[in-house]
Amino acid sequence: MSSAKTRKISRSILVAGGAAILVGAIAAAVNPLHASNRSDSSVSGHVPAQGRQAQSVPTRAGNTDDYETTDQWFTPGSGQVLPQFSQYANPAGKVEILNANGPLPTEGHPFFTPLGSNGRACVTCHQPSDSMSISAATARARWEATQGKDPLFAAVDGSNCPSLPQDDPKSHSLLLDHGLFRIFLPWPPKRPDGTRIEPEFTLEVVEDPTGCNTDPKYGLKSDNPMVSVYRRPKVVGNMKYIEPHYAQYFNLKTGEPLAKDPETGNRVSMNLMADARNLTLKSQAFEAAVTHLQRNGGLTEDELSKIVAFERQIYVAQGEHSVAGPLVVPGGPNGLGALAMLNGQYGLGNIVSNPVFGFFDMWRAEPNTTSPRDEAAEMRASIARGADVFFFRPFWISDTTGLNNIGLGNPLKRSCATCHNASMTGHDVAPGWIDVGTQNLPTVQRLSHLPLFKLTCRDDVEPHPYLGRVIYTHDPGRALITGRCIEIGAINLQQMRGLAGRAPYFSNGLARDLRELVDFYDRRFNIGYTEQEKQDLVNFLSVL
C-alpha cells in the first residue's frame, strides 16, 4: 500500500443483471433469511422486515471495470492483499492498521467480497484508509472518481431514499455531505423473537427532507412499515475492547440483566452498535449482509465465521501525526499506535493508575523556546495537555439520560473520561447508550437535512427524565429498538480510535471535524474551555 499510483480494477463485481439498468425487486416472494448452514438464533427479530425492504430496492447493475482504485480505496473483490501492517494518510497524519494474523489475501474472503446483489462488500464502508469506517470526504472522492456509480452509493441506504433519482448527487447528499447511511428499522419494533413490541410512545414524522419516512413504498405507512434514520458506520477493529462485558450480570443503564448471545448464552457488552440492536459480531454481520449488501438469504456459517475472525484480528490507531511526528517511539506514550491496541488490556480506564489512553507525561515538558522553534515538541506538549483536559478537567455534565439519572445525580461534575471510560478505546463499558443531546431538540439545533420526529410518550410510563413526554428528535436511537420513552435519543458511545481518518463525528455526523466536536461539548455542557484547551483537546483526539 506504499505506492501512490492508481490502477484499474479489471475484476468484475458480481451484481445482478447486466449493464447500467436497474434490476427489479424480488421483494416479498423471497425469504431473505434463507441460507444453508446457518443458525437462526443469530438473526435478530428486526432483520426479516429489513430484508423484505432491502430486497424490494432495485440494485444498480454493472461492474467495476471502469472504477479506479487507489492506495486509499480498497475495492471489493479486487483480491488485494491486506498487509499485516499498513499505514494510510489522513488529515492529521497516518492511521495504522494492524492485521494481527498476518497478511491476508482477500481473494474470496467474505469481508472483502461482494456477497449481495448491489456489489458492495463489508470493506466498502469499512475502509482501512478511513480507520475501518468511511469518511464523508472519501465518499465525495469516490463519487467523483466513479460518477456516482460505485456500489457505495447503492440506493438501498447509500442514498437519502431509494425512491429518489439515483444519478443525482443531491439524492446522496447525506452520504456525500455528512457520511450518513440510511438505517431502516421496522416500526413498531420487534423483540429478538420477532414479536411486536408495543412502544411507550407514538411516532409522528414532522419533517421528512429525504422523503423516506413518508414514502409509500419505504416509509412508515408502507406495507412493511419502516422508520428511516441516518447514521455513520462504526469502526471495525479493536474488538477485543468492544466485545467484552464489564459488569458481571447487570446493565447499569437499565437495571436489567445484560443481554446474552443467543447462541452461546454468554453475556455481551451491548456496545457493538449505536442502538445495540445486534448483540454479536455475527448477528451484526448477518444484518449488514441483508441490508447494506442486499444479500438475499443471509450468510452461511462459514462466511460469518470468517468475517468475525477478521474483525477480531484488526487493530486500528493513529500512528503518525503530521506535526508531532511518529507517535510510536521508544519512551513515548504507551497507548498510541495499533501495536499498543494489540497489546493493551481491556478494562476500566477511568482510573488514575490506568488512564484511558495511557500516559503522556513524557510529552508534558515545556516546549523548546529557543530558535528555531521545535514545532513537533510544541505539538507533543499540546497533545499531553489535551490528554489532561480529557482525563481530569471537570465540568458539569447535565441532563444526560443514561448517566445523570442512574444514581450519579444531575448535574454531575466530572470529566470526559467519566463516560469515555473504556481502556484504550474510550467507549463506555456500562454499556454506553446515553442521550448526550446530539439527536434530541433542543440540545441539538434543528438539522434541516435530517428527518424530524415528534414522539409522544404515554401518561402511564416514566417520562424521559429531561425532556418529558413530548420529544422532538432526529433519531430516537435505542428507543427504536426497545420502544421505551426513557431511551429516546440514546445512542451508544463509540470508540475514539482512528478519529482523524473518519470525519464527521457522532452517529449523525453532527460534527464536521474535531474542532466542531469539541465545540459541541463546550456548548452542550457550558464548559467554558479556553481556546488553548480546545486546541489541546483537538490535538489529543487527532492522535488516538
Place this chain on the structure above:
Amino acid sequence: MKNHRMISIRGSLGVIASVLLALFAALPAHASDKSAKTIAPGKRLSFVSCPIVRDTEMVPCWLAEYEGELYYLGIQLDLQSEFFPPQLKHEALVEGVVSDKPRICGGIVLEPVKVSSLPEINLSCNTILPAEGYKIENARRGTGPDPDTLSARNQARARQVEQYKPPYTQRTYTVYFDFDSTYMPSRSTRVVTEVMRYATAIDAKHIQITGYRGSALLTNGKKMVEKASLPEIRVKNIESALVDLGVKPSIISTKWSDKPEKPDGIDDFETRRVVIVVTP
C-alpha cells in the same frame, strides 16, 4: 410489613455505609448559618422540595431546603456509594433524621437520609449554588477519575462471594425503590444477584417474590402514594432477572398488592419494596 426488615443484606454494603457516614461526619464545617432556627436532633423530616447542588471544592454537595432551612443530604461520589444524589429538573422526596453533627455545606445534616428523585420534570428545580467558602475534604473521590483505592475496593468486593454452608435456612431479601420508580440501581441488582447465588447454591425449593405499594407521610401531614402499577412491574422485573440469571422459573411465585402501605413518617422508604424469600 415495615417490621420485616432486611435481614440478609450485610457485609460490604453495611461496611461502606459506615465508612461513608464516618467520613461525612469527619468533614469540617467551614461555615454555619447562625440565623437559622434550631432543629432538634433526632427529629424526622419528610418533605418534597427542589434539590440544590453546591459547587464545592473537591466534589459538589447536595442540599434541600425545607421551611426556610437548608439541609445537607450528601456529596457526589459514585455508584458504589450509599447516597445517590438527586437531580435538578426534578423534585426530590427527602426522608431523613436531623443529626447533631456540625453543618456541612451550610446545611443541617440529615442522617440517615433517603432521597428519591421524583419522575416528573419540574424545571424550577435548577439551583446551583457557588461554593461560598464551603469545602468538602477527604471525600473518597473527587471530580476526576477513580483513585486506585476505589478500584482495589471494588475488586475486593468482587471476591467477597459468600460461601453457603448447611444447614440452609430460609432467607429474606429486600429490594428498596425510589418513590414511583422501577429502576434498580447497582445496589439493588446486587441484592438480586445475591438471591440468585443463594437460591442456586442451595438448590432452593421455592422463591416467593412479593411487591408492596409504597406511601409516605410528609412532615406537613400530606400523604404520598405510589402509582398502583408499580408493585407488579417491580416484581416481574425481579422475577425476569432471576430467571435470566439462571433461577428455575418453576420455583418462583409472585404476588403484589396495589393497596398502599400505611405510612407513619418513620422510615417510610421501607414501604416501597419487594421482598424475596428463599426457602431451601
